[in-house]
Amino acid sequence: MTAARGTDGVLVDRYGRVARDLRVSLTDKCNLRCTYCMPAEGLPWLAGPQLLSDDEIVRLVRVAVERLGVTEVRFTGGEPLIRPGVVGIVAAVAALEPRPRISLTTNGLGLDRLAPALRAAGLDRVNVSLDTLDAARFARLTRRDRLADVLAGLAGAAAAGLTPVKINSVLMRGVNDDEAPALLRFALAHGYELRFIEQMPLDAQHGWDRAAMVTADEILATLRAGAGPDTEVGPPTAADPHTGASLPRTGFDLTPDPAERGAAPAETWLVDGGPARVGVIGSVTRPFCGDCDRTRLTADGQVRACLFATEESDLRGALRAGADDDELARRWRAAMWGKRAGHGIDDPTFLQPARPMSAIGG
Numbered sequence: 037m038t039a040a041r042g043t044d045g046v047l048v049d050r051y052g053r054v055a056r057d058l059r060v061s062l063t064d065k066c067n068l069r070c071t072y073c074m075p076a077e078g079l080p081w082l083a084g085p086q087l088l089s090d091d092e093i094v095r096l097v098r099v100a101v102e103r104l105g106v107t108e109v110r111f112t113g114g115e116p117l118i119r120p121g122v123v124g125i126v127a128a129v130a131a132l133e134p135r136p137r138i139s140l141t142t143n144g145l146g147l148d149r150l151a152p153a154l155r156a157a158g159l160d161r162v163n164v165s166l167d168t169l170d171a172a173r174f175a176r177l178t179r180r181d182r183l184a185d186v187l188a189g190l191a192g193a194a195a196a197g198l199t200p201v202k203i204n205s206v207l208m209r210g211v212n213d214d215e216a217p218a219l220l221r222f223a224l225a226h227g228y229e230l231r232f233i234e235q236m237p238l239d240a241q242h243g244w245d246r247a248a249m250v251t252a253d254e255i256l257a258t259l260r261a262g263a264g265p266d267t268e269v270g271p272p273t274a275a276d277p278h279t280g281a282s283l284p285r286t287g288f289d290l291t292p293d294p295a296e297r298g299a300a301p302a303e304t305w306l307v308d309g310g311p312a313r314v315g316v317i318g319s320v321t322r323p324f325c326g327d328c329d330r331t332r333l334t335a336d337g338q339v340r341a342c343l344f345a346t347e348e349s350d351l352r353g354a355l356r357a358g359a360d361d362d363e364l365a366r367r368w369r370a371a372m373w374g375k376r377a378g379h380g381i382d383d384p385t386f387l388q389p390a391r392p393m394s395a396i397g398g
Contacts, residue, residue, distance in 0.1 A: 046105040047331055047368060049341070049375040055331040057108045057299070058100050058136075060093065062119040063335050068143050069179040070167075072208060072235060076179055086336045090121040092355060094128040096333060096364065101132045103365040106331070111140045114335070118146075123153050130158025139163065141204070145182055147189030151196035162193045163202040163231075168212045169222055169277050177212070187277055190228065202229045207250040216258045218274035218283040224312050225276060225283075231302050231315040252318030256305070259314065262287030290314070299329035319343075325378035331368075339368055341375035 047055035065081050066074070088096070100106040109129055116122055117140075129138055140154070141163040151162075166186055168174050174183040193201045203223055207213045216232065223230035235249045274283045293304040293313055301324055302315030316322075325342075332340040337352025349371035351364060359367075 044369075045103065047100075047372040049372050051326075051375070051377055053326075053328055053375070054105065055329055055372055056106055057110065057330045058097065058106045059110045059112055059330060059332045060097060061112050061114065061333065061335040062093070062116040062122060062125070063087070063114040065118060066113060066115040066143070067118055067145055067180070068115070068182070071177055071179070072206065082336055088335060088337045088352060090125055090128075092337065092352070093125055093333075095361075096337070096351060096355070097129050097136075098132055099361050099364050100331070100333075100368070101129075101134065101136050103361060104368060106136060107134070108137045108139070111138075113141075115143055115145070116140055117142050117150055123150070123157050126154055126159050127157035141165070142189070143178075144186035144189030146185070148185075148192030151189070151192040151198055155196040155198055159198060161200060161202070162198045163204050164190055164193065165204045165206075166190070166219070167205050167207070168215055169218055169274050169283070170215075171277070173212060183277065190226070191278070194227065199227075200229045201227070202231055204231050204233055206233050206235050207255060208235060209248045209250050213250050213254075213258070215274065216255055217262050217286065217288070220259060220288065220307070220314055221283040221286070222274075222276055222278075223314075224307065225281075226278065229313065229315070231317055233317040234320045249320060251321045252303070252316045253321070255316055256290060259288050260290055288314075297327075299324075299327045323378060331372055339371040341372050345376075 049055075063082075064079070066078075069076050069078065097106075097109060101109070111122070111126070113119075119125070122140075126138060126140075129136065135158075138159050139161050140159055142165070144164040144166070147162065147164065154162075164186065167177055168183075171181070171183045174186075175181040190201060190203070193199075203219070205216075205219050207216060220230050222228075232252075232255045234252060275281065276283050289308045290305040291309070293306055295304070297303065301319070302317045303322065304313045304315040306312070307314055328342070330343075332343065333351070334340065334348070337355065338348035338350055340348055349367060351367060354364060354367055
């Protein structure tokens, strides 16, 4: 059976999964140096000619939307806000028919300044990475003293109407795993939606250690107890960096969200009866590969069928060699047809992708 048989118009794999969610990396560069992502000195960034141009990105997204059934586009990085043409790219994608839902994942630096223009261009919402509410700890984790800028970005996104504003938090054992209740209390106080993400083996240093990872079960237990596994790691209360008010480690009543999860990566729970929710993305211990609906395009024009794939399919070369839209769509369908059943992290033969998260796009 060929990839094209019965698959015209969609990105289907041999297991029957259909990819409708496109993640587009706009750059591999980042203006933070998070310890779990990259070394302090950064990485060898892609050279300019290797990167897709703004027009090339828009063309490939148009092919995905018009010919391959993609209904949701998420712009990622690296840090997508440092791409000079980000607003124009968003505007061009928002003008497509049918119009996809458009979101963006960012570290929040500069978001307060760009949020109004992004909203006017057609961006629907944002995800902002935030792993701690403590300025000193933020500086240690990211190697940059920029917590105030991230908080300003969150507030600016909400004010511009990029809602729901979602926060992505990664907990690390002995580093910030005592902050889960405070992070949730902060999100609830400001109307943000919090998602905890298990740390994944996508760091440039290849130093990921499963034993050091804070699991989904541990995160939920910590939230329900209202304290981290080691209450001596931090003070008994945390302060809301927006208001200075105390954020005590009070426990939460978490009940499974009755709403259908679908292909969403996060399992969600109602907090204290709802309507507020908290999510946990257990990519490692609670994999959701069977329902995955994502396809990924790197900043240099490579299709990745899975975040943890060790192989890629080149669209940039075909595009620059003069391929028409039909040919680009055919190549994209072929790339997705070969998607594996799962990421295989639990398999003894698992190999971490050579590219780190900053080069893949989240």
